[in-house]
Amino acid sequence: MSDAALSQPAPAMRSIAGRDIGLKRRYAAERRFRAFGIAAITIGLVFLVALFASIVSKGYTAFQQTRITLTVDFDPAIIAPNGDRTAAGIMSGDAFRFDTLMQNAVITTLSLDPDDEDGLYDALDLFSKGSVPLLRRTIAEDPSLIGQKRDVEFYADGNIDAFVKGAISADVPEEQRVVKDAQIKVLQELQADGHVHKAFNTGLFTFGNSTRPEVAGVGVAIVGSFWMMLVVLVLSLPIGVAASIYLEEFAPKNRLTDLIEVNINNLAAVPSIVYGILGLSVFINFAHLPRSAALVGGLVLTLSTLPTIIIATRAALKAVPPSIREAGLGVGASKMQTIFHHVLPLAMPGILTGTIIGLAHALGETAPLLMIGMKAFVADVPTSPLEPATALPTQIYMWATEPERAFVERTSAAIMILLAFLFVMNAAAVVLRRAFERRW
Template sequence: MTDAITPAAIPASAAPPRRDIGIKRRYAAERRFRAYGIAAISFGLLFLFLLLWSVVSKGYTAFQQTTITIPVEFSEQIIDPDNERQTDPRKLMTANYPNVARNALAKVLGVSTDDRAALREVNGLISDSIRTQLRDMVIANPAIIGTTQTVSLLAHGNVDSIFKGQVDLTVGEQNRRISDRQVGWMNELSASGALAKQFNAGIFVNGASSRPEAAGVGVALIGSFYMMLIVLVLALPIGVAASIYLEEFAPKNRFTDLIEVNINNLAAVPSIVYGLLGLAVFINFMGLPRSASLVGGLVLTLMTLPTIIIATRAALKAVPPSIRAAALGLGASKMQTIFHHVLPLAMPGILTGTIIGLAHALGETAPLLLIGMVAFVANYPTTPLDPSTALPVQIYMWANEAERAFVERTSGAIIILLLFLLVMNVGAILLRRRFERRW
């Protein structure tokens, strides 16, 4: 007989099998990877929040403007002392309207018109842009000459900054741009309700100005609209046509491979290179005017084309080959297959790529600087050939200004640009969902 062999008892403190150790390590690695991902997203959201907070906290005040609402006497002795407006209407263009506003404010504050030093300080409370405001009122209705009208005058940029709490008044008078007497007048006007903040519609409609309280992005918005329209009209059909040919019709050889490589490389070329190209070709060679929206639109079209071509080709590739095979099998021609079946199914990706390309072009600054769109333009452009500027260039110009009030104008313009970009990206998402089809 053989003795029975009993298995040895396994101590409770023995190590677990190697299989259990491997599973625990994999679970630990997954937890670490998940933690790294959450940390990366958290850091990204934190920096995004800090960026938006920095812009919004400095720029939201740009959508309010301090005004002084007082009765203004349109004195005929100042505007038209010789009564020549019937024979020479140009006299109304050159009248001394700042004195009209200054005298009206001095009367409200009880300042004598003989006190020149006090009048200079009174004049420092109102913006120089009231010249245009009062002139336009008189030209629109000359009958107001000799009457008294209640007018809301723009306050000076320094007054606006102080009234918004952006200036520390505890510092010495010699270290700020406004005197103690002017601060007292501000308190008096504020107590009577004459000095108040109103919605600043001027930031949307005014053009460039050396006075921050009168500066706006109206001209820049029109210039950006012209450029985006040119980019859309040129880049979309050219980009889609090139993509369809390369993806559906072009033979696969070294030449088409070279074209594809160059398109991919052009998408990564710095935007300032496109500005140099536009300066050399459109301005120096073709003789197109500098600072024109047409030139900016052509430059941005060249920059946007690679993005649209790449996105369109990716959308065409995403259409299942069975769609093409079914259409060809039912007797459709190659053209009918592409334009009746493939292209409609690829439309969501094409529209998404186009809107993203337009959003990218809207935020470009470097190529526009090289073609002279940093000009000081105060009048609205009527055609794409007129001098203009663009929204990102306007932000760049304001950021270089020395006046304190331009800081909030810069941040306010950034908010407007971000809103436009947000609308365009949301539009891309909605269009994609609207036209998207599932197989």
């Protein structure tokens, strides 16, 4: 045998070497793909953390509100000069008498000279412009206050609240800030006497919309969202489940049902504003339902939620093994009995999960609600779905367009509240799936 022949590797050895090189390349490709995946997740988490940090840093201060305590003399000669102490009598008549009540409280608490109009106006500017209406409403709700002297907490003006929270600095020249030196001096006197403190802002959850940020809240929006979600749940769940059962279990497989399935999948991807246009033309212009009502919003959101529920329900029905159906039919049950007594209960976890996810998606919709006019200024809590209402997403939209500084923190706080609701709903979907899921 020649030396050249001995120097050539055997075919088997060349094959093994080639496989080793191929394995190394595949392992290297797998490591690169894994690194790209980790990098993508990391970048996504960084952006998510940055988003939440931005929202929380701007909105957490809205959950506290500066309040100023005044000693109020509920003088019956001012409140009820005609002797009518009923709630209707207090809410009617000249409203300026309550301004006088407020001015007297400021003069008494600060020991001001009644003739010093400039000092009085500077002191009154510390308080929210909604203080007098709130004072009037408080007396109407509890007429027994008339004739007494009580310490009453008033909401500070939005700019004063921002100053107390540190958003406005006293080191800035007076002409460059909205809080005057005279107001700061009066505020410091009140702080020294213990009349100024920060408390949990319950009004954020109970008040309705207002042009004054310090007395604006999402209470009306939360109730409006509740009415809408109730309408969506009552309509979308039975309709979506019934349509899914028919398409999956009873409908013949032909071109018509194929066309219906394709259109359902396409409807799930239709922009939500299209549903708003549809609701505007059908429910408001044609059916003449009340504009800006929770009922109309619920109907529009039902249309946008149905495809999601139908797709999720059909997937849950498909996941039930065929042996369940065969066993039911084998013991003499009808097809209807088999579906409703055996298949549907086993598919219920997936159905509930899809429904909750659909409701969570509907809760965050804004565009269709803007199209049907649910951005109206609503200050009173709606007691039925037919009354004017607003929703959390539209409330956030309206606050985001306001120029006042205090609305910035309230916008972020409303976003935090909405995200909390969405988190709870998605967590409920996960819990329900894990609690009722059956593995085959």
